[in-house]
Amino acid sequence: MGAVAIEALQMAFVLLAAPGLVGIVRAVKARFLRREGPPLIQPYRQLARLLGKEVVLAHNASWLFRTAPYLILALTWAAASVVPTFSTHIIFARLGDLIVITALLGSARFVLALAGLDIGTSFGGIGASREVMFASLAEPAMLMIVVTLAITAGSTQLSSIAAFMLSPVLGLRISFALALVALGIVALAENGRIPVDNPATHLELTMVHEAMVLEYSGRHLAMIELAAALKLLLMISIIICIFFPFGLGGTGATGFLLGLASYAAKLGIAAVLLGIFEVSLAKMRVFRVPELLGAGLMLGLLATLLLYVSRSL
Amino acid sequence: MGLGFDIAHMLAGLMVLASLLLLYQDRLTALINVLRLHGFILALAVAWQAHIQSAPELFVSAAIALLVKALVIPGALDRIVERLGIHRNVETVGGIGLTMFAGMALVALSLRVMLPVTAAADPVSRQDIALALSVVLIGLLIMVTRRNALGQVAGFLSLENGIDLAAAGARGMPLVVELSVAFSVLIAFIVIGIYLFRIRERFDSVDLAALESFRGERR
Amino acid sequence: MILILLAGTAVLLALALAGAVVKGQGRSLYAIASFVAFLSAILALISLPARPETLVLPLGLPWLGWHFRLDPLSAFFLLVVDLGAASSSLFAIGYGRHEAEPGRVLPFFPLFLASLQLVVLAADAFSFLFSWELMSLASWALVLVQHRDHESIRAGYVYLVMALLSGLALLLSFGLLAGAAGSYEFAAMRLAHPAPGLAVLALLLALIGTGAKAGLVPLHAWLPLAHPAAPSQVSALMSGVMTKVAVYAFLRIAFGLLPVPPGWIGLLVLALGGITSVLGVLYALMQHDLKRLLAYHTVENIGIIFIGIGLAMVFRAAGGEEAAAALALTAALFHVLNHSLFKSLLFFGAGAVDRATGTRDMERGGGLIHRMPQTAFFFLIGCAAISALPPLNGFVSEWLTFQAILLGPGLPEWGPKIIIPVAGALLALAASLAAACFVKAFGITFLGRPRSREAAEAAETDRFSLSAMGILAVLCFLAGIFPAAVINAFAPVSRALLGAAMPAQSHLPWGTIIPVAAARSSYDGSAIFLLILAVTVLAIAGARHLAAHAVRRAPAWDCGFPDPRPVTQYTATSFAEPIRRVFGPVLFGAASIVRMPPPGATGPAQIKNVLHDRLWEMFYDPVAIAVARLAEAANHLQFLTIRRYLFFVFAALVMLLFSLALLQ
16 A cells, blocks of 8 residues: 555544544543443534534634634644554655654644734633643653653654564663653643643633633634644554554555554543543642643653663663 | 663662652652652562572562561651641742752762763662662752651651662672661651651641741741 | 955945935935845855855054955855845835934944954954954944933943953953964964863853853843844844854854864853753743843844754764764754844844834734734744744754754763753753743734734834845745755855764755654655645635635624723733743742732732842842942042052062063
């Protein structure tokens, strides 16, 4: 199968699967709270309904506000197209490395924060200012993880890192465990999940992401919701690709199908774990979050330092 | 080498991580739980050293560590907290971010100092000693930055765990030393326990600020 | 070639003379300056890969002459200087109309441009220092354009003191070098072999001298005072170009004139760079004066550049790491180019906003995206570029710097192994804080609702200013999506300084850059851009096809409680509050003092934010106090009898003879 076809399939798959992932997380959370919960396809229905609705724009909305949803979706989608999800043989794998993916997500956040400020409401401002505060610590933590990986794998390219992780030279390293925890913290913060932010609330003073998108409606809101779901899938895919790349390197039709199946299974497991994690924790106070993210940053640094006393270096 | 080294390295690394967690915690109960974890990892690390060095007397050390540091002392601390009724936060000097950063700097410093010096040594004990030194230093840092007497106890105990780790890593550490260290810790612990109750009796608080103001010191 | 370039400089000097006599706004003067600078930028670009040229003119010291040299390093920095000069002159054609006292700008502006060119072309210590001081003095005169403003006077004073310090340190540094070489010519210094201790001392002095000019912490304090005080075209030149000339001077001395210095100096530069970048951006975040924010941000970018230079020095000292050193140096040079482009662009935008609203205070801005759409668009591109967002140019240079950092752990020594990843963390922190800073700068100034009448009635700026911004925005964009071409252009510079260059990137498809090896890392700016473009089009087309088209305008929703008063918006200060709370208490001693009226009282509650500039308090105040005391003590010397003055002269003479006797 050609690299182009695989790439096209991946881009379609991630976009279509993302709302389903959100659906699974919500269903798991509902089950653990002894609620019936919405059906798995509820996120799709919601998107369809939003697309059918008219857009209500504030009087002073600028062109930036109207183009931002498409840009946010596009930047997130572009980042997702670079990550090897079920096959390393995608043509866009060489366009960028883990740093580029982080920066693309950073661009999406930049646009989103600006859109939050555009109408000039206090909610938009609070969301934007908190979002950039979280990001200012989450991004360095992410880059420290990149450093750890790059020292051992000799690469920042996700496909090379996955290949290294599959190779037998790996051994048991505490640095990777630390990096995994740090990456988990970053992923929670990037997606505004509990304990950093609560994705289920709309009216709570601690909210971050929802406050920024408060003024959006109709198809614009659909784009942003889709982008948020895609981002969740993207971060989970990065974790899978780095730390659980089993079944990824296959070639040919069978290897490819195996990769797809294992990827889908891993996504499902991750969604269930995320749901369980979220119901078992309470949301943090906003100003505890920097401490958590700072701890993530420190874990990344510690992982790097501990590598120096490990076997191969 | 190989797996034996990897596991020793992982356990020692976990010790450092647990020390940093001690720095991060600002609630007493959580602090004691992390201390328990610290002792538990220490017991595992010593046991693993016993296994790879084939030194059966180290198993005794591991058992002592498990018993005293992972079970008895944290349990006693829990009871103290309960009897004193202090479940509130431990105040730290400087923010958590700053102390965490200082902790990381200490880890880097001890690696920088120990690794070149011990270049000729056996890699297992080499990394053990380097990481043990950082555990000791972080223990001191905890003692320096906590305003609460219990926080200082936690710092002291983690420091002692670090010394234990170093002792286990260096081959041929006699058991006598180990036993005497364990005893000294117990005695220190008893002294600190009494001291805590006395402070509490007198000042109705275990915040060290009360002591300092009593002595007329300025914070 | 060098003669033609010097002819251009001579034209600029003539313009400076003309500026002293001409009446009016001097539009034609700016136009000529812009044209000359543009031509010399093209010449500099052409001579980048050419062989070095030298020229001696019978000027200056009679036994020395005035030496000029055009080699790849000076050609590159001449390109940076002239790009900035051309665009700021173009901007000034329109912007200068608003100048209240053009007579205070017109003579000094071309003089400043000419001195910038002279510094990078100078090839002996005398002409270098002469041009350097000329540059300082011309820019000092431009800082004092608004000479009735107290802030400007203070800025000018601090600037002058720091410029003197910088000049003094460089003078001593060159003195040490010349002493070893026996000549003031750079060519002789290059061949001399100074004693190792002497070389280190000269390099440290050069670091102080150039660092004070570039704004390296803790020598940065003058920069955020002086840069915003000048007219905006000059602010752009000072921030975008003059700091780069200081970087040039450091590169020239560290890589061009001295033997390979020991690795710890590289680590020192690296650490200073890392600290500078984080402190600079944190200071920037605390500002609400748009131009001062940009000036503090210059400090951050200088930090990033010095991270690259420090890495290059560390790799160079390690030996056998030429490829890594070339990567780090290329990253630093790339960032030099990038910063000169987008910082000029941003200062032009800030100047346009200043002229349109009459204030640089962001708290009085807001909603300008509706009133000044083109300025807003260009400013947004500048913001995205400086925040290191792909596919723009700022990202490429920071990505390259990061790739160089990732090679650091491979070094054998323990110092670099540990410090380099920490520098990486600082760089990442600075980059993400920069994004936060420019969300604030753009969002508070251009978005939201106008916070003052002036902002509500602002008008779009003139077409000259717009075209200057537009050209720079296009350059930012091009450098971002064709990074391979830029990297290839830097190869001669890197080869001249290190004897090695990054592998040629030209054979690769599209705009792919591969710093080390394909399996290690790669980035493709143009393909990423096309990908984003294609996916955006896809998303818009998809929405067109699938979604309802209706759009209704309505009042803002704001959770059901919209308040029409613009004061209910987030301000610049409140936007930065979370970050101030996270970083401020430790770094700035930040505190909020809240005064609540007692229950039942009708008085307003008050909140006051206090920030301390710890560096200023720890570093500058003691020095200032000590100097004041010394001056106080020396003051007595003014009221002595002639006999005592004669005694001093006599004592000095005897001391001199005595030391001479001791030395023999």
